[in-house]
């Protein structure tokens with residue numbers, strides 16, 4: 001099992017601050033466990049494809065394969081068995097790439113079962129069963145071809161419109 005390194009403890013509102021803009025540290029949480037994704041600025045840095053997830057709990061978004069902001073920070077939800085399996089794959093993927101640095105207060109029971117399953121797969125060095133997501137940081141990232149000069153906030157990936165079909 002992966003040990004949580006520095007054991008940060010914060011509530012969801014405090015997590016919002018770690019979006020790479022207010023603080024250079026970029027954090028996301030899955031099942032209330034906080035990953036430090038700061039090293040992967042090409043995905044999560046300000047203006048990058050997945051910046052909209054930075055500083056948020058992304059559990060529900062991952063389980064649903066959604067790119068909708070309304071699916072961030074969801075703390076009350078039910079998942080089908082298939083969605084739970086998808087979530088476990090994502091947990092395995094994040095565990096394989098990023099350090100776990102703490103927990104979000106109040107989200108302890110969000111999806112402990114899936115978290116444990118993800119940890120077990122990680123311990124067995126299984127490979128995540130996801131359509132994309134490389135294990136290495138430093139590969140090409142999706143860009144937003146419709147990007148305008150106006151927005152200073154993160155743009156979604158160019159394929160975000162697909163999210164609706166994948167739900």
Ligand code: HEM
Pocket residue numbers: 037040043050061062063064065066067093094097132133134135136139140141142159162163166
């Ligand atoms: C046509 C659809 C999609 C394509 C082509 C695509 C492509 C990619 C690529 C190339 C990466 C970078 C992988 C890496 O180098 O590690 C990535 C990362 C990611 N994608 Fe997508 N994506 C798609 C749809 C989605 C959807 C629907 C979701 C919803 C959950 C999603 C969530 C993510 C997340 C969370 C990451 C960051 C993963 C990490 O930090 O390891 N993507 N995607």
